[in-house]
Amino acid sequence: MHELALCEAIADVVKSHADGQHVDVVRVRIGALRQVVPESLSFCWSMVRDFADMPEAELELESVTAAVQCRSCGHDSEITSQWSLLCPRCDSADVAVLRGNEFLVTSLDVSDREPQQTQKE
Amino acid sequence: MGRFHRHDDGTVHDHDHGDHDHDHGDHDHDHGDHSGYRTGSQRVDVLEAIFAENDARAGANREAFESNGVRALNLMSSPGSGKTTILSATLDELGGDVAVGVIEGDIATDLDATKLAGRGAQISLLNTGNGFGGECHLDAPMVTRALRGLELPGLDLVVIENVGNLVCPAEFDVGEHAKAMVYSVTEGDDKPLKYPVMFRAVDVVLLNKIDLVPYLDVDVENYVTRVREVNPTATILPVSARTGAGMDAWFDWLRRFAAGAPTD
Ligand SMILES: Nc1nc2c(ncn2[C@@H]2O[C@H](COP(=O)(O)OP(=O)(O)O)[C@@H](O)[C@H]2O)c(=O)[nH]1
Numbered sequence: 022m023h024e025l026a027l028c029e030a031i032a033d034v035v036k037s038h039a040d041g042q043h044v045d046v047v048r049v050r051i052g053a054l055r056q057v058v059p060e061s062l063s064f065c066w067s068m069v070r071d072f073a074d075m076p077e078a079e080l081e082l083e084s085v086t087a088a089v090q091c092r093s094c095g096h097d098s099e100i101t102s103q104w105s106l107l108c109p110r111c112d113s114a115d116v117a118v119l120r121g122n123e124f125l126v127t128s129l130d131v132s133d134r135e136p137q138q139t140q141k142e
Numbered sequence: 143m144g145r146f147h148r149h150d151d152g153t154v155h156d157h158d159h160g161d162h163d164h165d166h167g168d169h170d171h172d173h174g175d176h177s178g179y180r181t182g183s184q185r186v187d188v189l190e191a192i193f194a195e196n197d198a199r200a201g202a203n204r205e206a207f208e209s210n211g212v213r214a215l216n217l218m219s220s221p222g223s224g225k226t227t228i229l230s231a232t233l234d235e236l237g238g239d240v241a242v243g244v245i246e247g248d249i250a251t252d253l254d255a256t257k258l259a260g261r262g263a264q265i266s267l268l269n270t271g272n273g274f275g276g277e278c279h280l281d282a283p284m285v286t287r288a289l290r291g292l293e294l295p296g297l298d299l300v301v302i303e304n305v306g307n308l309v310c311p312a313e314f315d316v317g318e319h320a321k322a323m324v325y326s327v328t329e330g331d332d333k334p335l336k337y338p339v340m341f342r343a344v345d346v347v348l349l350n351k352i353d354l355v356p357y358l359d360v361d362v363e364n365y366v367t368r369v370r371e372v373n374p375t376a377t378i379l380p381v382s383a384r385t386g387a388g389m390d391a392w393f394d395w396l397r398r399f400a401a402g403a404p405t406d
């Protein structure tokens with residue numbers, strides 16, 4: 022829904038870590054509860070990277086399946102259904118989220134070539 | 143255009159490497175070769191949350207509220223659920239004893255602000271339409287900007303009317319102390335299952351438009367059950383902003399919240 026804004030935020034994080042070097046790859050980890058549509062994020066990235074002076078930076082997405090710990094039955098389970106956040110074993114909503122809220126830039130690949138826009142002859 | 147990079151005070155943003163835990167130590171810089179050819183890729187570990195800047199700004203907003211003794215409520219719903227209608231009735235009721243500020247984010251026009259004007263509250267309009275992502279949620283920097291339109295020292299409570307949307311507003315901390323949601327009985331009782339992230343995030347649900355129950359094939363108890371299924375702890379208040387039914391319970395909740403007292 023707001024994948025364009027998310028890509029701008031990703032580009033900001035990348036810039037602060039790339040130290041002006043050429044960015045080849047950006048790796049992003051996204052939990053299932055982040056409600057991000059991967060195709061839409063990739064599409065927006067292909068636009069945002071040009072404005073962010075990293076036109077060759079490839080976005081690699083790593084998705085994390087949501088997992089909950091149920092306070093009713095005590096079990097940890099992965100959530101496979103797209104909608105529900107209920108405990109898959111006993112249907113309780115009284116769960117703590119163990120995984121699925123991740124949304125971070127994990128790493129970059131950079132190389133010594135300068136970004137094109139800042140190159141001066 | 144960047145929601146995370148707006149600089150209302152005209153300053154140029156500079157990432158402060160001092161307050162992150164950035165590790166730049168493993169770079170092996172060789173700036174000698176500027177031939178334009180890649181001389182070998184190397185990996186830089188980052189592990190930085192993409193919402194880190196938003197969350198830092200939200201923290202600053204929260205501090206601004208707290209240093210002025212103000213409590214802030216983030217009010218969310220799908221479009222047309224009744225946020226503005228509930229808010230105008232609320233301003234009329236609380237006007238005398240609770241000093242309220244409103245940040246009006248759900249606007250394509252100034253229609254909502256016009257409805258809320260003249261009810262004794264300070265109102266700060268946010269034009270959310272002028273940027274990418276701005277149509278679908280409020281973020282912390284936008285609220286920072288809106289705060290300049292309010293005199294916080296004179297207020298007890300700030301209500302932030304978010305953009306009508308059940309998906310992304312829940313993802314962005316704007317510095318509030320609690321999240322409220324308006325869910326009207328015209329929307330269908332499947333919404334908690336379809337938008338569990340939003341429904342789980344809220345502290346209070348106003349089940350609105352119960353005056354329409356006789357005309358719809360619905361039952362309030364069923365709506366309450368559906369909300370409970372994804373959020374066992376939220377306060378659920380069936381109301382009609384139109385007739386005023388149930389609204390006293392909401393006013394009580396909000397008075398306790400504004401006073402910083404327990405709400406459940
Ligand atoms: N019947 C009925 N209509 C309502 C109620 N609350 C709001 N409305 C109507 O619903 C429409 C949308 O309300 P509004 O407050 O603008 O929703 P918002 O988009 O969430 O701010 C308006 O026509 C309101 O008059 C209610 O309790 N009962």
Ligand SMILES: [Mg+2]
Pocket residue numbers: 225226227248254303
């Ligand atoms: Mg409105």
Ligand SMILES: [Zn+2]
Pocket residue numbers: 091092093094095096108109110111112113
């Ligand atoms: Zn269980």
Ligand SMILES: [Zn+2]
Pocket residue numbers: 022023275278279310311
């Ligand atoms: Zn959004």
